Amino acid sequence: MSAVNYCTTRRALRGRGGVSLVEIMVGMTISVMMMAAISMAVQTQNRSSARETMRVDMTHALQNTMLLMERDLRMTGYLSGTSCVDCEAGSITTADQTSITIVYDTDDDGDREAVTFRRDQAGDAGYDADHPRMVRIDAGGAIFPLAANITGLSIQYFDSAGTQIADAAINTSTGTQTNRDTIRSIRVTISARSARSTTGPGAGFMTDSLTFRVTPRNYIT
Numbered sequence: 001m002s003a004v005n006y007c008t009t010r011r012a013l014r015g016r017g018g019v020s021l022v023e024i025m026v027g028m029t030i031s032v033m034m035m036a037a038i039s040m041a042v043q044t045q046n047r048s049s050a051r052e053t054m055r056v057d058m059t060h061a062l063q064n065t066m067l068l069m070e071r072d073l074r075m076t077g078y079l080s081g082t083s084c085v086d087c088e089a090g091s092i093t094t095a096d097q098t099s100i101t102i103v104y105d106t107d108d109d110g111d112r113e114a115v116t117f118r119r120d121q122a123g124d125a126g127y128d129a130d131h132p133r134m135v136r137i138d139a140g141g142a143i144f145p146l147a148a149n150i151t152g153l154s155i156q157y158f159d160s161a162g163t164q165i166a167d168a169a170i171n172t173s174t175g176t177q178t179n180r181d182t183i184r185s186i187r188v189t190i191s192a193r194s195a196r197s198t199t200g201p202g203a204g205f206m207t208d209s210l211t212f213r214v215t216p217r218n219y220i221t
Contacts, residue, residue, distance in 0.1 A: 047198070050198070051198050051206070054194040054195055054196070054198070054206060055194065055206055055208075057194075057195065058149070058192050058193070058194050058195075058206060058208055059208060061147035061148070061149070061150075061192055062147065062190055062192050062208060062209075062210040063210065064146065064147060065134050065146045065147045065150070065190055065210075066188075066190065066210055066212050068136065068146055069117055069136075069146075069188060069212075069214075070212060070214050072102065072104075072115050072117070072136070073100075073102065073186055073188075073214040073216065074214055074215075074216055074217050075102075075104045075106075075216070075217070075218070076088075076091045076092065076102040076103075076104055076216035076218065076219070077089075077091035077102075077103070077104055077112075077216055077218040077219060078104040078105050078112075078217075078218045079104070079105045079110070079112055080105045080108040080109070080110055081110055087216075087218040087219060088181055088183070088184075088216070088218075088219045089177065089181050090103070090181070091103055091104065091112075091181075091216070091218075092180045092181075092183055093114065093180075094116065095155075095157055095170045095171065095180050095183065096155065096170075097154060097155055097156075097167060098118060098119065098153050098154070098155065099116060099117065099118035099153075099155070100116070100117055100118075100155050100186070101114055101115070101116040101117075102114070102115055103115070104218075106138075106139070113138070113139035114138075114139045115136065115137070115138060115139070116136070116137040117134070117135070117136055117137075117153075118134075118135060118137070118153065119132050119133065119134055119135070119150055119153050120132060120133045120134075120135045120143065120145070124143055125143060126143075126145065131148045131149050131195070132148070132149065132150055132151065133145045133146070133147065133148045133149075133150060134146045134147045134150040134153065134190065147192065148195070149192055149193050149194065149195055150190060150191070150192050151191045151192060151193050151207070152189070152190070152191035152209070153188070153189070153190055153191075154188070154189040154191075155186060155187070155188050155189075156186070156187045156188075157170060157180075157183045157185075157186055157187075158183070158184060158185045158186070158187065159182045159183065159184055160182070160184045162185075165179055165182065165183065170183075184215060184216075184219055185213055185214065185215045185216075186213065186214050186215075186216075187211065187212070187213045187214075188211065188212055188213075188214070189209060189210070189211040190209065190210050190211075191207065191208070191209040192207070192208055192209070193205040193206065193207045193208075194206040194207075
């Protein structure tokens with residue numbers, strides 16, 4: 001290589017702009033900050049998605065429980081093949097704030113069978129204190145879970161005038177009948193919580209409740 005070309009090459013190399021250590025550090029810092037921001041955004045989105053999924057599951061559980069209870073309660077007193085004149089008599093055998101037992105012809109065989117709704121309790125198959133369930137109990141005592149994570153059940157009873165029957169009077173005898181026979185509509189409130197606690201800001205269990213009122217179709221109102 002000639003001396004002229006060598007000198008020219010050295011001058012060209014000296015004239016090129018390099019990347020300093022400070023610039024590299026600044027670039028790395030910016031990259032780390034961007035990655036952290038993206039990671040936080042993804043985590044927030046995941047928490048939001050999980051929270052929405054749990055909320056939807058909880059709402060569906062309440063709605064499904066309502067539909068199943070409402071279907072049975074509307075049939076209270078029904079007896080296949082007969083014309084109901086006094087279907088309400090003896091058709092509610094238990095009327096408490098936290099449980100109700102009704103009778104109706106569940107299988108159209110000409111006999112009434114008992115159906116109970118309540119929250120499950122210690123001694124029930126599959127009972128889990130951390131995930132209480134709403135259950136339906138058939139005449140044979142078989143327990144069918146309707147929904148899990150049910151935190152409360154409140155039942156109120158009303159007469160033909162729409163007046164709530166006092167809890168203490170529901171099972172009281174009045175003449176030849178009990179005050180249960182004067183029930184004409186039933187109001188049920190079910191409370192639930194999410195299957196697990198949420199994380200992040202506002203962490204904790206989500207809660208919801210649903211209230212519905214039923215008038216048995218076989219009653220004379």
